[in-house]
Amino acid sequence: MNAPVSFAESKLPLLLGALFVIGLIAPFAVYPTFLMKILCYALFACAFNLLLGFAGLLSFGHAAFLGTAGYVCGMMVRDVGVTPEVGILAGTVAAGLLGWLFGWLAIKRTGIYFAMITLALAQMVFFLAIQIKETGGEDGLQGVPRGHLFGLLDLSDNIAMYYLVFAIFCFGFFVIYRTIHSPFGQILKAIRENEPRAISLGYDVAKFKLIAFIISAALAGMAGATKTLVFQLASLSDVHWHASGEVVLMTLLGGLGTILGPVVGAATIVTLQTQMPDSVGSWVTVIMGVIFVICVLSFRRGIVGELQALIKRSGVN
Amino acid sequence: MTDFILETRGLTKEFKGFTAVSDVNLKVERGTIHALIGPNGAGKTTVFNLVTKFLPPTAGTIHFKGEDITHEAPAVTARRGFVRSFQISATFPHLTVMENVRIGLQRKLGTEFHFWKSEKSLNKLNDEAMALLEAVDLGSFAETVTAEMPYGRKRALEIATTLALEPDMMLLDEPTQGMGHEDIERVVELIRKVSANRTILMVEHNLSVVANLCDRITVLTRGSVLAEGTYAEVSKNPQVLEAYVGSDNMNDAHH
Numbered sequence: 001m002n003a004p005v006s007f008a009e010s011k012l013p014l015l016l017g018a019l020f021v022i023g024l025i026a027p028f029a030v031y032p033t034f035l036m037k038i039l040c041y042a043l044f045a046c047a048f049n050l051l052l053g054f055a056g057l058l059s060f061g062h063a064a065f066l067g068t069a070g071y072v073c074g075m076m077v078r079d080v081g082v083t084p085e086v087g088i089l090a091g092t093v094a095a096g097l098l099g100w101l102f103g104w105l106a107i108k109r110t111g112i113y114f115a116m117i118t119l120a121l122a123q124m125v126f127f128l129a130i131q132i133k134e135t136g137g138e139d140g141l142q143g144v145p146r147g148h149l150f151g152l153l154d155l156s157d158n159i160a161m162y163y164l165v166f167a168i169f170c171f172g173f174f175v176i177y178r179t180i181h182s183p184f185g186q187i188l189k190a191i192r193e194n195e196p197r198a199i200s201l202g203y204d205v206a207k208f209k210l211i212a213f214i215i216s217a218a219l220a221g222m223a224g225a226t227k228t229l230v231f232q233l234a235s236l237s238d239v240h241w242h243a244s245g246e247v248v249l250m251t252l253l254g255g256l257g258t259i260l261g262p263v264v265g266a267a268t269i270v271t272l273q274t275q276m277p278d279s280v281g282s283w284v285t286v287i288m289g290v291i292f293v294i295c296v297l298s299f300r301r302g303i304v305g306e307l308q309a310l311i312k313r314s315g316v317n
Numbered sequence: 318m319t320d321f322i323l324e325t326r327g328l329t330k331e332f333k334g335f336t337a338v339s340d341v342n343l344k345v346e347r348g349t350i351h352a353l354i355g356p357n358g359a360g361k362t363t364v365f366n367l368v369t370k371f372l373p374p375t376a377g378t379i380h381f382k383g384e385d386i387t388h389e390a391p392a393v394t395a396r397r398g399f400v401r402s403f404q405i406s407a408t409f410p411h412l413t414v415m416e417n418v419r420i421g422l423q424r425k426l427g428t429e430f431h432f433w434k435s436e437k438s439l440n441k442l443n444d445e446a447m448a449l450l451e452a453v454d455l456g457s458f459a460e461t462v463t464a465e466m467p468y469g470r471k472r473a474l475e476i477a478t479t480l481a482l483e484p485d486m487m488l489l490d491e492p493t494q495g496m497g498h499e500d501i502e503r504v505v506e507l508i509r510k511v512s513a514n515r516t517i518l519m520v521e522h523n524l525s526v527v528a529n530l531c532d533r534i535t536v537l538t539r540g541s542v543l544a545e546g547t548y549a550e551v552s553k554n555p556q557v558l559e560a561y562v563g564s565d566n567m568n569d570a571h572h
């Protein structure tokens with residue numbers, strides 16, 4: 001009866017396998033730094049999508065996790081002198097803890113109030129980042145060395161760095177995939193579909209939302225920490241609310257609640273931002289706005305969502 | 318002494334000065350089917366929301382199996398084996414019918430927080446889920462996405478999902494609302510079947526359903542209990558008849 005669904009599902013491993021191979025050979029065809037930027041934002045968007053697409057929670061403060069993890073990783077690597085993998089781990093844990101705090105404060109509220117609280121908390125983090133001198137204020141945390149992975153592999157080589165970023169992305173993607181397709185993910189979907197019913201079946205929905213929030217924050221942090229190593233810079237723009245807005249755009253454009261949508265969305269937006277001719281200048285913001293409006297008005301399911309619907313329709317006929 | 322599984326004392330709920338439920342002392346005997354009836358806006362759903370802890374009462378206490386649950390979280394009350402349904406059908410529309418029932422069964426595996434496990438680990442619940450679906454005549458719908466089922470079937474699915482929790486007491490808010498004749502009969506038979514070894518409290522507007530299903534009836538009007546008793550007693554009560562003038566005629570309900 002619902003053959004199209006199982007069709008799409010049976011093809012997914014194949015598609016993921018193909019994408020994996022492309023990811024492996026890509027740095028020989030495309031500029032690796034550009035690819036690494038895409039992968040970092042793709043992981044950030046996937047983490048965000050876990051929250052909005054599968055738990056139904058709209059966070060407007062995800063930049064706080066991206067940026068904080070970047071600062072923590074940068075300080076650990078540059079000032080404490082730990083190896084890069086420890087720096088990334090530290091950034092991820094810091095973002096997870098911050099997510100715990102944000103989640104704990106925000107989850108009692110729903111809808112727009114939830115979004116507002118996350119935004120307000122993220123603005124506080126932004127304010128702190130400007131004020132304290134350890135973060136370098138407007139200049140950000142500069143001169144972060146990429147170092148040697150496990151003290152052995154020199155990451156100043158762009159190809160080596162790329163494969164680390166790719167491995168981290170795959171790990172993060174797998175964690176999200178597994179979370180969605182787990183006993184926990186099943187309850188999360190139930191809560192998104194009908195929260196009162198989930199409560200009436202005996203589930204403490206706040207706990208499920210909090211865990212989802214922490215996982216999402218930690219993975220957003222992992223993306224931010226990795227990004228800091230790639231660009232050797234933890235920048236103030238990563239904690240700015242622009243970044244929180246951008247991740248919403250990437251996710252919606254690619255396809256909310258689809259596993260690959262955020263990747264496609266992030267790739268599209270990053271490509272637009274970096275490949276746009278210089279003459280466009282700050283008009284890029286306007287162009288993004290227009291894309292957002294078009295996306296919301298005419299293809300609400302996003303690129304991947306619309307494609308899936310197309311396959312489903314043609315599968316029925 | 319009669320064994321009351323659910324008991325409210327002085328239960329009251331005010332919404333910004335408007336009293337929706339006023340000093341309700343409800344006693345539901347274990348093992349019976351108890352109906353809560355009354356005109357629209359009488360406060361029936363609000364009583365459900367109060368006893369299942371979805372709303373905090375303004376005053377009064379709620380006792381389930383002799384324990385005071387007045388200040389408990391709703392999910393905790395549900396885990397005591399006191400499970401409600403909703404006036405509008407409450408399913409998980411984009412999950413399959415089988416998955417819906419599994420949500421009900423899943424908690425007893427104790428893995429509901431395990432985000433690192435594969436969902437394939439839930440397949441061991443499939444036999445049990447299938448048995449529940451067959452009990453409500455939904456075996457052939459197992460793989461259907463719930464949203465695609467007709468309304469009457471969704472209500473049956475709700476009951477199957479509730480049964481998955483093996484509740485001691487079930488609350489049903491207008492289980493036959495908006496159904497055609499055949500669907501009503503199917504649901505009535507289903508309720509009768511699942512009422513074995515359980516207590517059921519139900520809101521129902523269809524008086525013929527009440528008449529041939531329920532052991533005891535409480536009539537609520539404007540938030541207060543107007544009458545209580547068996548169908549025969551309540552339907553003779555002049556105040557009740559008056560409250561129902563212009564709507565259903567209680568004496569015709571049997572036929």
Ligand SMILES: Nc1ncnc2c1ncn2[C@@H]1O[C@H](COP(=O)(O)OP(=O)(O)OP(=O)(O)O)[C@@H](O)[C@H]1O
Binds near residue numbers: 359
């Ligand atoms: N959350 C709320 N806030 C304010 N007023 C409410 C709220 N919930 C219910 N009411 C009011 O309380 C009264 C009782 O409502 P309730 O839904 O309990 O009635 P009911 O007996 O279930 O009616 P029906 O047969 O139409 O389902 C109504 O007047 C309703 O408007």
Ligand SMILES: [Mg+2]
Binds near residue numbers: 363404
């Ligand atoms: Mg009602």
